[in-house]
Amino acid sequence: MTIEIPYIAAVLKAIAFPVMALNMIPVLVWIERRGSAFIQNRIGPNRANIGSFTFLGLLHPFADAMKFMFKEPFRPENAHPVFYFLAPALVVIPSLMALAVIPIADHVWVQGHEISMSVTELEYGIAYVFAVASIGVLGIAIAGWASNNKYSLLGGIRSTAQMISYELSLGLSVLGVLLIFGTLDLNELARGQGALLWGVLPKWGVFLQPVGFLLFVVACFAEANRLPFDLPEGDSELVAGYHTEYGGFKFSMFFMGEYVSMVTLASLIATLFFGGWQVPWMTTTALDAHLGELGRTLSQIAAFAVKIGFFLWLFIWVRWTLPRFRYDQLMRLGWKVVLPLALVNILVTALVLLLANGF
Amino acid sequence: MIVSCLPEIGYLHRAFEKSSEKGSYTEVIPYTDRLNYCSAMMNNVGYCMAVEKFFDLTIPERGIYVRMIVSEMSRIMDHLVCIGTNAVDLGALTNFWYFFQAREELYDLIESLCGARLTTTYTRIGGVMADLPEGWAGRLEALLAKLYKVLEDVDGLLTKNRIFIDRTRGVGGISAEDAIGYGFTGPCLRACGVAHDLRKANPYMFYDRFQFDVPTGERGDVYDRYLVRMAEMRQSLRLLEQLLATLPGGPVNADNPLVVLPPKEKVYGSIEGLISQFELIIKGVQPPAGEVYVATEAANGELGFYIVSDGTGRPYRVRVRPPCFPLMSSMPHLVKGQMLADMVATLGSINIIAGELDR
Numbered sequence: 001m002t003i004e005i006p007y008i009a010a011v012l013k014a015i016a017f018p019v020m021a022l023n024m025i026p027v028l029v030w031i032e033r034r035g036s037a038f039i040q041n042r043i044g045p046n047r048a049n050i051g052s053f054t055f056l057g058l059l060h061p062f063a064d065a066m067k068f069m070f071k072e073p074f075r076p077e078n079a080h081p082v083f084y085f086l087a088p089a090l091v092v093i094p095s096l097m098a099l100a101v102i103p104i105a106d107h108v109w110v111q112g113h114e115i116s117m118s119v120t121e122l123e124y125g126i127a128y129v130f131a132v133a134s135i136g137v138l139g140i141a142i143a144g145w146a147s148n149n150k151y152s153l154l155g156g157i158r159s160t161a162q163m164i165s166y167e168l169s170l171g172l173s174v175l176g177v178l179l180i181f182g183t184l185d186l187n188e189l190a191r192g193q194g195a196l197l198w199g200v201l202p203k204w205g206v207f208l209q210p211v212g213f214l215l216f217v218v219a220c221f222a223e224a225n226r227l228p229f230d231l232p233e234g235d236s237e238l239v240a241g242y243h244t245e246y247g248g249f250k251f252s253m254f255f256m257g258e259y260v261s262m263v264t265l266a267s268l269i270a271t272l273f274f275g276g277w278q279v280p281w282m283t284t285t286a287l288d289a290h291l292g293e294l295g296r297t298l299s300q301i302a303a304f305a306v307k308i309g310f311f312l313w314l315f316i317w318v319r320w321t322l323p324r325f326r327y328d329q330l331m332r333l334g335w336k337v338v339l340p341l342a343l344v345n346i347l348v349t350a351l352v353l354l355l356a357n358g359f
Numbered sequence: 360m361i362v363s364c365l366p367e368i369g370y371l372h373r374a375f376e377k378s379s380e381k382g383s384y385t386e387v388i389p390y391t392d393r394l395n396y397c398s399a400m401m402n403n404v405g406y407c408m409a410v411e412k413f414f415d416l417t418i419p420e421r422g423i424y425v426r427m428i429v430s431e432m433s434r435i436m437d438h439l440v441c442i443g444t445n446a447v448d449l450g451a452l453t454n455f456w457y458f459f460q461a462r463e464e465l466y467d468l469i470e471s472l473c474g475a476r477l478t479t480t481y482t483r484i485g486g487v488m489a490d491l492p493e494g495w496a497g498r499l500e501a502l503l504a505k506l507y508k509v510l511e512d513v514d515g516l517l518t519k520n521r522i523f524i525d526r527t528r529g530v531g532g533i534s535a536e537d538a539i540g541y542g543f544t545g546p547c548l549r550a551c552g553v554a555h556d557l558r559k560a561n562p563y564m565f566y567d568r569f570q571f572d573v574p575t576g577e578r579g580d581v582y583d584r585y586l587v588r589m590a591e592m593r594q595s596l597r598l599l600e601q602l603l604a605t606l607p608g609g610p611v612n613a614d615n616p617l618v619v620l621p622p623k624e625k626v627y628g629s630i631e632g633l634i635s636q637f638e639l640i641i642k643g644v645q646p647p648a649g650e651v652y653v654a655t656e657a658a659n660g661e662l663g664f665y666i667v668s669d670g671t672g673r674p675y676r677v678r679v680r681p682p683c684f685p686l687m688s689s690m691p692h693l694v695k696g697q698m699l700a701d702m703v704a705t706l707g708s709i710n711i712i713a714g715e716l717d718r
Contacts, residue, residue, distance in 0.1 A: 040456035227450055228522050321516065323523050324450025326700045 071248030090139030155241025190276030383643030398433035413646030437658030445707030486612030531705030542685035545660025551579030643672030
């Protein structure tokens with residue numbers, strides 16, 4: 001019995017991609033802790049060790065994970081018996097699922113079969129990402145409600161309002177890019193950004209849609225619930241917001257959800273506005289000719305990694321620099337600034353395209 | 360939205376005033392450390408000045424200079440804590456670390472001065488515990504440049520930060536009339552535009568000999584309090600520079616055997632020294648019957664000590680006028696009609712030190 005290569009590839013990708021994403025969490029936690037220490041003139045974690053090797057504190061996230069796993073599974077007396085346990089899963093799983101359509105390199109050919117470098121390739125990829133990512137807010141809302149705690153509930157409500165408001169802007173701010181490239185497929189989007197603009201600049205979304213890019217980044221921060229938009233867990237007001245009553249591995253799942261959605265959002269920023277896997281000034285064909293297919297794929301993966309690495313660092317950098325918004329200011333920014341600007345941006349983009357392409 | 364607010368105080372009540380009646384005058388000094396423990400030195404200075412007023416003591420110039428130096432250092436440390444924690448409550452953690460590192464270095468100096476960090480007990484009636492250690496003035500001078508740098512860093516992170524301004528402008532504001540009505544003093548009063556500073560209004564020690572400005576705000580809100588505190592730290596640094604440049608030599612303690620313990624060589628070497636040591640230890644300092652009130656400009660405002668003496672070695676009554684108390688009593692007025700998150704910002708900005716509030 002022979003199994004078709006595309007099926008083998010699909011299974012391998014379905015295993016490898018989530019594993020890669022999950023493995024990024026400890027690394028990200030490490031970068032967050034070391035990075036914040038670097039920003040704040042501190043030393044940061046440096047005690048966990050194997051033998052006498054501390055690996056610059058890299059073992060701390062692993063030690064934390066072990067600790068979380070072996071903690072007593074605890075449920076507050078009045079918490080809902082089912083939803084209380086369901087909520088963390090509802091946060092992690094959608095953020096992992098959203099990663100499925102993000103391409104990390106251009107298609108490769110294996111024995112005559114064209115294979116995409118994402119878990120799956122969907123024509124409506126970006127719509128899928130938004131659809132799946134919006135399930136995450138359910139997890140947070142349920143967590144807030146099921147814990148039966150006023151702080152959790154307030155955090156849950158805040159986060160629901162915040163994420164729904166900003167999801168709108170998130171969706172609208174990318175429409176400009178989608179209009180220009182005329183596709184919803186993320187791989188096509190990345191491929192479309194390989195050309196050159198006026199012969200000098202790479203034709204990246206950020207150069208075509210600078211306003212859209214800024215709005216998208218703002219909305220991404222709000223989606224990720226990170227400073228300056230971390231109101232759902234604003235520690236000085238709500239103790240820890242929606243995860244106040246969670247401990248052990250259930251808490252760490254919320255934690256993982258936050259980092260995985262950071263990865264998703266950073267990859268989206270990179271794919272939509274920075275050419276995704278495109279190596280600047282080098283198209284897939286040119287790279288194939290110079291490096292061969294393996295070299296091309298690896299260099300594209302490296303280019304993608306550099307791009308999302310930068311945006312992940314941006315998330316961390318901003319978190320340790322800015323103070324937090326107040327709730328009404330957050331809503332005002334979302335509805336009165338970001339949303340109208342996104343709409344104007346779409347209008348202008350559409351008009352320019354209409355004029356450029358003729359009626 | 361805050362409809363009404365009722366401060367509930369007294370959780371750190373330690374019967375400071377009653378305990379003070381139980382021991383000698385000198386034994387009260389360690390208690391004063393525990394009032395405003397962020398700037399313990401200033402409490403020590405204020406209390407000792409009050410007791411000295413009974414005797415009309417003349418402290419040698421160097422002693423007064425040393426007291427002024429430690430007072431201004433304490434003012435800086437207190438403001439560092441206040442702004443740092445206020446920023447943390449707003450979600451900006453990094454400023455806190457910048458400030459606490461500077462504070463740490465100031466504490467190192469305090470530690471080498473008197474052996475303790477928070478609970479200093481540095482002053483004595485008639486002078487100070489010990490002269491500055493060798494090289495101490497140079498170390499402080501070297502630190503001043505670093506402090507300027509830290510202030511600049513935080514200035515850059517906060518002063519023009521749009522989120523920070525949005526969170527603090529117009530929040531927790533109070534008019535000058537209301538502030539005076541509540542009995543505001545210190546930075547919170549000056550933020551309302553009233554240039555009242557006891558160092559200028561009623562110069563004590565040698566504050567009239569040195570150049571410094573009294574920074575004021577306009578609107579009396581959280582942002583103005585922040586600006587006033589930042590400016591005051593710069594003025595304190597200016598004062599420290601001048602103090603260090605003109606620091607005279609000579610003794611630090613008054614030459615009065617009824618108040619100041621004789622030096623050890625006199626105690627062991629002469630009968631007069633031994634007798635006065637014995638008298639002072641057994642009976643304590645014995646001010647003439649009467650009452651005094653001495654107010655100093657502490658970091659938070661007017662810190663007053665009202666002492667009644669019945670002519671014995673124990674104070675008949677020690678009453679403290681804490682700067683925090685009027686500030687705390689105005690909390691309902693400050694936060695009424697504002698959002699819950701503003702409460703956090705306001706409480707941080709009036710710098711409540713419970714040790715001083717409850718005594």
